[in-house]
Amino acid sequence: MGLNENIRNNIRQVEPYIPGEQPQNKVIKLNTNENPYAPAPGVEQALQSMDLDRLRLYPDPTAELLTQSLADRYKVDKDQVFVGVGSDDVLSMCFLTFFNSDKPILFPDITYSFYKVWADLYRIPYECQKLDADFHICKEDYYKENGGVIFPNPNAPTAIYENLDFVEDIIRHNQDVIVIVDEAYIDFAGKSALELISKYDNLIVVQTFSKSRSMAGMRIGYAISNPTLIKYLNDVKYSFNSYTMNQTSLVCGAEAVKDETYFKETVNKIVETREWAKEQFKELGFEYPESQANFIFVTHPKLDAKQLFTALKKANIYVRYWGSERIEQYLRVTIGTKEEMETFFSFLRQYIAEHGGR
Amino acid sequence: MGLNENIRNNIRQVEPYIPGEQPQNKVIKLNTNENPYAPAPGVEQALQSMDLDRLRLYPDPTAELLTQSLADRYKVDKDQVFVGVGSDDVLSMCFLTFFNSDKPILFPDITYSFYKVWADLYRIPYECQKLDADFHICKEDYYKENGGVIFPNPNAPTAIYENLDFVEDIIRHNQDVIVIVDEAYIDFAGKSALELISKYDNLIVVQTFSKSRSMAGMRIGYAISNPTLIKYLNDVKYSFNSYTMNQTSLVCGAEAVKDETYFKETVNKIVETREWAKEQFKELGFEYPESQANFIFVTHPKLDAKQLFTALKKANIYVRYWGSERIEQYLRVTIGTKEEMETFFSFLRQYIAEHGGR
Numbered sequence: 221m222g223l224n225e226n227i228r229n230n231i232r233q234v235e236p237y238i239p240g241e242q243p244q245n246k247v248i249k250l251n252t253n254e255n256p257y258a259p260a261p262g263v264e265q266a267l268q269s270m271d272l273d274r275l276r277l278y279p280d281p282t283a284e285l286l287t288q289s290l291a292d293r294y295k296v297d298k299d300q301v302f303v304g305v306g307s308d309d310v311l312s313m314c315f316l317t318f319f320n321s322d323k324p325i326l327f328p329d330i331t332y333s334f335y336k337v338w339a340d341l342y343r344i345p346y347e348c349q350k351l352d353a354d355f356h357i358c359k360e361d362y363y364k365e366n367g368g369v370i371f372p373n374p375n376a377p378t379a380i381y382e383n384l385d386f387v388e389d390i391i392r393h394n395q396d397v398i399v400i401v402d403e404a405y406i407d408f409a410g411k412s413a414l415e416l417i418s419k420y421d422n423l424i425v426v427q428t429f430s431k432s433r434s435m436a437g438m439r440i441g442y443a444i445s446n447p448t449l450i451k452y453l454n455d456v457k458y459s460f461n462s463y464t465m466n467q468t469s470l471v472c473g474a475e476a477v478k479d480e481t482y483f484k485e486t487v488n489k490i491v492e493t494r495e496w497a498k499e500q501f502k503e504l505g506f507e508y509p510e511s512q513a514n515f516i517f518v519t520h521p522k523l524d525a526k527q528l529f530t531a532l533k534k535a536n537i538y539v540r541y542w543g544s545e546r547i548e549q550y551l552r553v554t555i556g557t558k559e560e561m562e563t564f565f566s567f568l569r570q571y572i573a574e575h576g577g578r
Numbered sequence: 579m580g581l582n583e584n585i586r587n588n589i590r591q592v593e594p595y596i597p598g599e600q601p602q603n604k605v606i607k608l609n610t611n612e613n614p615y616a617p618a619p620g621v622e623q624a625l626q627s628m629d630l631d632r633l634r635l636y637p638d639p640t641a642e643l644l645t646q647s648l649a650d651r652y653k654v655d656k657d658q659v660f661v662g663v664g665s666d667d668v669l670s671m672c673f674l675t676f677f678n679s680d681k682p683i684l685f686p687d688i689t690y691s692f693y694k695v696w697a698d699l700y701r702i703p704y705e706c707q708k709l710d711a712d713f714h715i716c717k718e719d720y721y722k723e724n725g726g727v728i729f730p731n732p733n734a735p736t737a738i739y740e741n742l743d744f745v746e747d748i749i750r751h752n753q754d755v756i757v758i759v760d761e762a763y764i765d766f767a768g769k770s771a772l773e774l775i776s777k778y779d780n781l782i783v784v785q786t787f788s789k790s791r792s793m794a795g796m797r798i799g800y801a802i803s804n805p806t807l808i809k810y811l812n813d814v815k816y817s818f819n820s821y822t823m824n825q826t827s828l829v830c831g832a833e834a835v836k837d838e839t840y841f842k843e844t845v846n847k848i849v850e851t852r853e854w855a856k857e858q859f860k861e862l863g864f865e866y867p868e869s870q871a872n873f874i875f876v877t878h879p880k881l882d883a884k885q886l887f888t889a890l891k892k893a894n895i896y897v898r899y900w901g902s903e904r905i906e907q908y909l910r911v912t913i914g915t916k917e918e919m920e921t922f923f924s925f926l927r928q929y930i931a932e933h934g935g936r
Contacts (some may be wrong), residue, residue: 223806226754227780230679231810234817264630267826272622275795275830276754278615278788305663308819316699321588337817341674345788365590396584422585430636437633437825448581453591459592459695461666467795468625468826472633 225445242465250554253515255434257486260479265474281462287472300448307441312338316399317456319344321367334378355509360457365394374409377552379511381409391420399439407432409512433476441471494555501567515554525549585617608912609896611873613792616842618837621830639820647832657805663788665799670696676756677813679725713867721751732762733765735910737869739767749778758782765790767870791834798831852913858923873912883907
């Protein structure tokens, strides 16, 4: 349609993020870091016993049911918890609320691709800091003047986890700005930065229900920080949309948090499968940074990543491939069930037998 | 907590919108324009037969199940439909996407209070146009140069509906900018501006599941326009959060749209109760602009609105009161069930008997 020029000039132009494919047919889906196990059984029960009449009313704008259950689980006060429609919503609200300086915010060059997108969307200046040759964050790069810092730990798509001393060094060197530690994958890794919340006023930790809690389909994320920063976040959220969390998310989210046994059991299964998968990859000649997430970032000295990606897709096995600078030869493989991974490795063995080298 | 000055200087300061109260105890709730009837029966069934395993996966980012059902219902193509987390999310995305001019956007002085909040949040210049003495929009006020136009029809909290010729005049005089008609209450009123979509490239119509479809708790809103404008909206949405609609919203929303019989039945019941309520108000000496929504905006020449509001609240009957300029003496009363309204009017009769005048 030939759009009026004035209208077109006043439209916000963005480079939209392209999410991993969500195939509708039966495939082995190792491309978007979802959990291969269903949510906790209590979630199903919660859905089935939902009071339908409650749906005609607006949900509780403070989402207390959910913030309280997270507060109990993480031993903080409920006014230290902010919830949103997935951690994307939470992170985006953080960008909008806290990154209003003229100085650039800092984040790694290879990292979650949404950071750049939100910075562009909100016109926040930013400067990417190069990971080293082994894909590690160089903490000293974050010691210069800046408008804020954000990085995931473990980082994505590298899967590398940095220990808490490393994380604390970055926070301590940046007490003049907000530091966001994006812990989407922390439950598959090591210590969370949550224990630093009481020590540093400038720290926000963001986590999600989409990975370790098997609920990507429910869209629940949260930030934990001190009550002052959480209040600022809520002020912006209320000015944006007072009722972001629908009634089913509140009820199912609270239910999921309660079942610690199921949570540990499924996380452990994924970690076990990951460790086994690492051995399999190694045997087949793949290389990867040490993974502590629910995915492995692999490359093979003799196989072209793009060709392998395409061959896998043809065989109905989806993994993630970007083809962007420095990671053209890498694939990100989500840890599925043991059975899915066995099928995946059978394919790889066959593929390598047929396509020995690049 | 004594927040670091630099951090504080870089925090976005907003005047948060204060939503109507969501009381937890048993009250007659006539304060947030919810539907007194439960969602369509199919919605309950959809929730109960949800595939729990589906929740571990990200929802379809294109929300096709829902956009297709809306497209079928409104006889447009699915690429003419944009869905969001309530119409607040949809409207806010429209502001962010389309209102990027240096010229002020225009909306009524008495209207949905979020317009001002989004404009402030996104730093969009705006200019409010005064409703006339009878609370009608003066369409000529919208014929001057501007950066965009938005108004609700019916308007809130006045409940006044303007006919389609009136709406078309505003659209026709503004073909250089985007005009958003916010039709949250249209199903209780008259003709929708949807039929003008094919005639004007600059028109976006926004509707919601929160009122006529009894699903405020599910957070579903939508915009219908031409495919070009919908694509721009989707680009911004994807850059913000690719997966905003959770799986339950997609399934329940699609189910609700299918049940036209239930929809008409409940809408008709509310309209009947509204017409009866108007008579009751009149008999008690209340005055109100002609309502074509699911609420009535009332004033009484001899009763102080704030005092009445407080007395109602004490009696566990919640209505909405703002106390802001020009509407200090008005209350907005949502249409509940006939039984709820009878209790409400019994209270009013008693109150008037005791407090004859201001």
